[in-house]
Amino acid sequence: MNEILYTIAKDSEGNLFTALSAPKGSEYYCVNCNNVLVLKKSGKTGPRTKRPHFAHKSVAPNCQPETALHFGFKTLAAEKLSQYLEAGATFNFNWRCGFCKDRHTGNYTKKLKSVRLEYDLKHCRPDIALLDENDEIFAAIEIVVTxxxxxxxxxxxxxxxxxxxxxxxxxxxxxxxxxxxxxxxxLVKFCLNPKCNVCDNFQQKIIMSIVDGKCWNCYSPMKASVMKDGANKFLFGPEKFSPAEFTFAREKGVAISEYQSKITGEQYQANFCPKCGTFIRRYSKLLNYLSYAQEEALPNQDFIIRYNCSYCCEKKISDDPDWAQNLKW
Incomplete structure (x- = not known):
């Protein structure tokens, strides 16, 4: 982390000002130690000039700018959340889920009824607590500087x-x-996917992607169906579809039939071109269609088919009566 400067201060009435918003000529105080601060804002730019900031008028050896930054940010963040709440407005946030690897979108104000700073939970004190209509905390926001x-x-x-x-x-x-x-x-420690009834972990989203492409042999229009997870990772093709998934894909216009390898004699279900009968064999060729769709070179539609718990499927269930507890994250 680069050198941290004091970029926030308060006036005599406790109002917060950033170094950019603070007018010259007023008296400012440190949000951490309450000592007088001097606004350093020359308006000059260049390699030897510092960006606008505050500095202590007298030496304050026990005061750290990191602490002031932490206090100032969490206070302004709580004020911003309260503003959205009072306006009855939606305030969305996005995160890459650590449980299912999907990208989720949440809404701060959906359940929010009040915002509290340093809310005492006896066991810990979150920087910002979001409380619902029952005055119960449903989310904790932690601001990390050091x-x-x-x-x-x-x-x-x-x-x-x-x-x-x-x-x-x-x-x-x-x-x-x-x-x-x-x-x-x-970081957001939460997943929007349902939990597994066996191990209580969040399940993985299984998505069928219907890609509108062309036959690699005759270049006629054809649809390809492939399964992927919430992070757009290729999972499998029609060779592992369930009967219901076959029906769904065919209803969407995908041609699927049994393919037999002339070399190995292996048989499995695969997408094929309805005009010339050429198959899109599994793995590499099918993966190409999905890759082109993800690069927006081919149009596609995504459908959530089901949820699967990859976690307990990967674990061996023992005779231990507490096995389900041991499977939890």
């Missing part, structure tokens, strides 16, 4: 079904990116 939430706090959130949202600050200029940082948090 120290991440303790393992004890993270476990408490997970055990009590509290969504952990973590925002990492890497520079003092992040104080100007409050809404952007809330929109794209660095």
């Amino acid at each position: 120290h991440k939430p303790s393992e004890h706090a993270v476990n408490y959130y997970l055990e009590n079904k509290i969504i952990l949202i973590q925002i990492d600050l890497k520079a003092d200029d992040d104080i100007y990116l409050v809404e952007e940082k809330l929109t794209e948090p660095d």
Whole structure:
């Protein structure tokens, strides 16, 4: 992390100002130690000039700019969330799920009724707590400058079904990116997919992608069907489709029939061209169609077919009566 400067301060009434928004001529105080700060904003630019910031008028050896940045950001973030709540507006945020690898979108204000700073949960104190209509916490926002939430706090959130949202600050200029940082948090310990009834872990989304391409042999229009996960990773083709999945693909205009290899004699179901009868054999050729669709070179439609728990499928179930508990994340 580069040198952290003081980029936030308060006036005599406790109002917060960033170094860019603070007018000259006013008196400012440190949000951390309450000592007087001087606004350093020359308007000059160049390799030897520092960006706008505040500096202590007198030496304050026990005050750290990282602490001021942490306090200022969480306070401004709480104010931003409250503004959306009061306006009755949607405030979406996005994250790459660590459970299913899919990309999810959530809404801060969907269940939100109040926002609290340093909310005392006895076992931990999240920087920002989001409370529902029953005055119960459903999400905790942790602002990280130098120290991440303790393992004890993270476990408490997970055990009590509290969504952990973590925002990492890497520079003092992040104080100007409050809404952007809330929109794209660095970590969200939650998945929108349903949980497995066996091991209670979040399940993986199985998606059928119908690709509108061309036959690689005669170049006539043809559709190809392929299964992928929520992260767009190729899973399998028609050779592993269930009867219901065959029916669904055919209803969408995909031609599927049994293919037999002339070399090995192996038989399996595959996509084929309805004009010339050429098959799209599994793996490499089928993967090409999906890759072109992901690059937007070919149009495609995605359909959520089912959910699958890849976690307990990968584990061997023993005779231990507590095996289900042992399978949990």
